Amino acid sequence: SLSEPSSGTQRIVTTSLTSGTMTSSGTGSELTFNYANNTLGLSGRFQSTGNIETTSDNSEFRCGANADFKISHSGTENILRSDSPTVFRNAANNENLAKFTPNGAVVLYYDNTLMFETINGGARVNGVLHVTSHLDMNDNDIIKLGDNDDLQIYHNGSHSFIDDTGTGNLKLRSNNFRVSNADESKISATFVPSGAVTLYHNNSPKFETTS
Numbered sequence: 001s002l003s004e005p006s007s008g009t010q011r012i013v014t015t016s017l018t019s020g021t022m023t024s025s026g027t028g029s030e031l032t033f034n035y036a037n038n039t040l041g042l043s044g045r046f047q048s049t050g051n052i053e054t055t056s057d058n059s060e061f062r063c064g065a066n067a068d069f070k071i072s073h074s075g076t077e078n079i080l081r082s083d084s085p086t087v088f089r090n091a092a093n094n095e096n097l098a099k100f101t102p103n104g105a106v107v108l109y110y111d112n113t114l115m116f117e118t119i120n121g122g123a124r125v126n127g128v129l130h131v132t133s134h135l136d137m138n139d140n141d142i143i144k145l146g147d148n149d150d151l152q153i154y155h156n157g158s159h160s161f162i163d164d165t166g167t168g169n170l171k172l173r174s175n176n177f178r179v180s181n182a183d184e185s186k187i188s189a190t191f192v193p194s195g196a197v198t199l200y201h202n203n204s205p206k207f208e209t210t211s
Contacts, residue, residue, distance in 0.1 A: 032041040054061075057075040070081040080086060085104075088097040095112040099105075108116040110127075117124050137143075139157040150166025164170040178190040186203040190196075199207040 033039070034041070054073075058072055060070045060072040060081075063069040063071075068082055068084055069086070070079075072079050072081070083102055085099055085101040087099045089095060090097065096107075096109045098109065099107040101107075106118045107114055113126075115125070115127050117126070137154075139155055142152050142154040145151040145153075146166055148166065150164065151170075152161070152163040152165075154161055154163075162170070174191075176190070176192055179188040180186060181188070187200050189200060190198045197209045198205050
């Protein structure tokens with residue numbers, strides 16, 4: 001072994017040693033190199049003023065007593081690996097940003113509040129979902145509303161359905177409600193609050209209620 005001063009700068013000493021273990025020790029830290037398994041060991045804190053590099057793809061940086069967390073680059077992907085949940089937190093370590101659990105949920109946070117999580121069979125949004133384009137669903141995919149899915153909206157490929165199977169009424173509320181064809185070129189009916197109900201035939205009014 002090679003002994004270094006107990007204070008001041010620790011040095012790695014160049015040597016032609018090709019077997020056994022080289023040790024440089026000081027107060028509170030010890031640096032060892034084992035030639036048998038090509039392993040560098042450090043008890044204490046490691047600081048670098050430059051880059052820390054691996055010389056080949058798929059080489060891993062391993063953390064934990066059992067090397068449970070691994071970071072590597074495959075040549076085409078950056079890879080984080082662990083069988084335990086992987087959590088992203090802020091620098092103060094008091095707010096979660098995201099959590100990834102193997103064989104479980106992916107969870108995203110906003111200001112340490114859970115907002116999105118994957119579940120068995122889909123995903124859950126805790127809050128408001130803002131869609132900037134449109135909601136695109138296949139035939140027979142259903143929009144379900146209510147604790148018991150009482151209101152359902154869907155298209156089966158031939159017809160469109162609004163199913164209300166719960167208690168109470170199905171209410172359509174509008175300041176001026178009308179029914180027309182798809183491009184709104186022909187009106188079928190209009191309903192004016194505090195006013196007339198008008199029914200049309202081929203876009204011509206045929207029946208109108210009055211006071």
